[in-house]
Amino acid sequence: MISVSHLTRRFGDFTALDDVSFEVAKGEVVGFLGPNGAGKTTTLRILAGYLPATSGTVRVAGFDVLRQSIEVRRRIGYLPEAVPLYREHRVVEMLEFQARLHGLSRDDTKRRIGEVLEKVGLTDRRRDLVGHLSRGLRQRAGLAVALLPNPEVLILDEPTSGLDPLQRIEVRALIQQLTTRHTVILSSHILPEIEATCPRVLIVHEGRLVADGTHAQLVRSHGSESHVRVEAVVGADVESARRLLGAIAGVRAVHDRGRLGIHHQFDIVCDEDLREDVGALAAAKKWALRELSWRRPTLEQLFSQIATGAGLATPSAARGESPSASASSVAHPSLALASKALASTGLSSAPETSTAQASPTLPVSARPAKVVYNLNPFDMGASRDLGRPKSVEGPTPSASEQRERESGEV
Amino acid sequence: MRGLLAIYRREMAGLFFGPLAWVLLALVFLLNGYLFVLYLKSSGGNVDTAVRLSLGDSWAFWVLLILVPPLLTMRMVSEESKSGLLEFLLTAPISDASVIVGKFLAATTFLALMWSAVFVYAGALSTLGAAPDTGVLIGGWIGAVLASALFSAVGLLASALTNTPVLAAFGAVLMNLVIVIAPLLSNLSDDPVFQRAIRHIDVIDHHTNSFLLGLFDTSYAVFFVAWTVLFLFLTVRALETRRWA
Numbered sequence: 001m002i003s004v005s006h007l008t009r010r011f012g013d014f015t016a017l018d019d020v021s022f023e024v025a026k027g028e029v030v031g032f033l034g035p036n037g038a039g040k041t042t043t044l045r046i047l048a049g050y051l052p053a054t055s056g057t058v059r060v061a062g063f064d065v066l067r068q069s070i071e072v073r074r075r076i077g078y079l080p081e082a083v084p085l086y087r088e089h090r091v092v093e094m095l096e097f098q099a100r101l102h103g104l105s106r107d108d109t110k111r112r113i114g115e116v117l118e119k120v121g122l123t124d125r126r127r128d129l130v131g132h133l134s135r136g137l138r139q140r141a142g143l144a145v146a147l148l149p150n151p152e153v154l155i156l157d158e159p160t161s162g163l164d165p166l167q168r169i170e171v172r173a174l175i176q177q178l179t180t181r182h183t184v185i186l187s188s189h190i191l192p193e194i195e196a197t198c199p200r201v202l203i204v205h206e207g208r209l210v211a212d213g214t215h216a217q218l219v220r221s222h223g224s225e226s227h228v229r230v231e232a233v234v235g236a237d238v239e240s241a242r243r244l245l246g247a248i249a250g251v252r253a254v255h256d257r258g259r260l261g262i263h264h265q266f267d268i269v270c271d272e273d274l275r276e277d278v279g280a281l282a283a284a285k286k287w288a289l290r291e292l293s294w295r296r297p298t299l300e301q302l303f304s305q306i307a308t309g310a311g312l313a314t315p316s317a318a319r320g321e322s323p324s325a326s327a328s329s330v331a332h333p334s335l336a337l338a339s340k341a342l343a344s345t346g347l348s349s350a351p352e353t354s355t356a357q358a359s360p361t362l363p364v365s366a367r368p369a370k371v372v373y374n375l376n377p378f379d380m381g382a383s384r385d386l387g388r389p390k391s392v393e394g395p396t397p398s399a400s401e402q403r404e405r406e407s408g409e410v
Numbered sequence: 411m412r413g414l415l416a417i418y419r420r421e422m423a424g425l426f427f428g429p430l431a432w433v434l435l436a437l438v439f440l441l442n443g444y445l446f447v448l449y450l451k452s453s454g455g456n457v458d459t460a461v462r463l464s465l466g467d468s469w470a471f472w473v474l475l476i477l478v479p480p481l482l483t484m485r486m487v488s489e490e491s492k493s494g495l496l497e498f499l500l501t502a503p504i505s506d507a508s509v510i511v512g513k514f515l516a517a518t519t520f521l522a523l524m525w526s527a528v529f530v531y532a533g534a535l536s537t538l539g540a541a542p543d544t545g546v547l548i549g550g551w552i553g554a555v556l557a558s559a560l561f562s563a564v565g566l567l568a569s570a571l572t573n574t575p576v577l578a579a580f581g582a583v584l585m586n587l588v589i590v591i592a593p594l595l596s597n598l599s600d601d602p603v604f605q606r607a608i609r610h611i612d613v614i615d616h617h618t619n620s621f622l623l624g625l626f627d628t629s630y631a632v633f634f635v636a637w638t639v640l641f642l643f644l645t646v647r648a649l650e651t652r653r654w655a
Contacts, residue, residue: 048501051653073503082494086420088427100416101502 001026001183007056009042016042018207029179031198032187039207040187044157048078061152077146081157083138087131091141095148102149116144136167156186191300219297228268230278231291238264248277263290413504417512425520442527445470457535457542464528465550466617472590475561480582483565484575486513492573510645514562521558525551545624553621556634561586563641570648589613
């Protein structure tokens, strides 16, 4: 339905989009994800035929966006972020205007207006002035306008921006209804939203397409693994406990996350949820369990990894996820720069704690491991690695020193 | 064509939904009526002269033509560009030209309505037994509408060049002023080529020496149409540069 190949767009010296290629099949729902300024809106505007591309071709429903622009525009419903509607008109007048622009017949107009108003739930507000509608209602009116000609492709630019949480849920539900009949491309920087509505995700960062696939595919291809986190008292023989856990069917690897007080923490890498098997093993071995959880990287973690390298992982995830994350960012050469830039700003050093370097199973960089205790004063030493406090060389470096040193090394 | 009509209807509605159109109409009708009475008096009761004065042979007419069209057109592109409505129109299945021409026709229709006040005066006079010459009346009105069309096109161009309506109005007034007073340059030189060139841009002359005499000369009509089309063409180009910038 949509085919974009080698799309590049420059604004003067600034390259907003750099060699972006993707395909969207009929009936697919695609989420366009990226931080502000990544090039989402530019891409959508090019798809809608508002902006011409500097180079590359874009085809919608088989028509070239630049050369057969009118044919393309007949087939798309485009809702820009600003939700442009004439404020001095009533909702139904705005819809009539759109119907006239698309050349619908009088009967079609009447029927479609009834249908779309019903769909977005504005039937009782049809006579209201657009200027008097609240932001959420205006969003729905905009959606009604975009839907009116029954377009094959629906392009929604940040359909939930500026809405309160309740309105956001409403609009999201509305979009989900639409996905059965239209090919939908929507952009957002709100990740849970994309995760909830779009099976397929495209991630753009600084004008480049850095990831494309379903959530599961992205998780698989970008190195972060789903795992079972288990925290238990396993006694002195940690190594045999590790071997036992590794022997469970379906386990791909066991990472020793070190000792937390009397408990020992393991991450058991596996594709399926193996909590029951691990629990059964713990029961058989009489290990006192403190935590047993199934962790899958969320799109949010994935996104921050992809966009910035390991740096911005959420604090709760930083301890467990950051080692694999840093590994993946190294494996992904196009992202090395981003993570480097981030490290030099000192952002990445803050959430990283000793456990990141201390894990024996991980590819640690060549420099000697430095143990830095968690800098969170409210942590009460919970993440302290009691097993290896002595590996610190000299006095524990302060936070600022640590930051300097890291940026120097990068 | 279908899109052009849709845009035209929307713009007419937009004009008359706002207060500006009504305020302008009221002021201009008031001023024109008052001036018409003055013209009648000063011409010693010559009805044709009064019609001629009120439809083009006076400074008041040209001042109105310089000031009113920019006020109508200033918001038509610039404000829509700011509010994102332009993005909506330019992704609708209609050509850029029909967006501009639709808006242009709306502004011209409004100005045509504004000038038709003379028909009321003429009607009133003919019931009193002093009907003005129909040729002068209709010719003058057509000329006034053609001149208004030209100035509307200039206003749209100014509107398409900026995102600020006030700036658009200011720019349009300046451009209109230049168009109206440019013929004064003819005093600079007696060179015949220069004189001819000046004659080809003299808007006042083209209006007063043909339409106001009750004469519909196609070459004079073509003069207005050609300049109008040129400015509309430039406006469409200006709109297109927005896509690239």
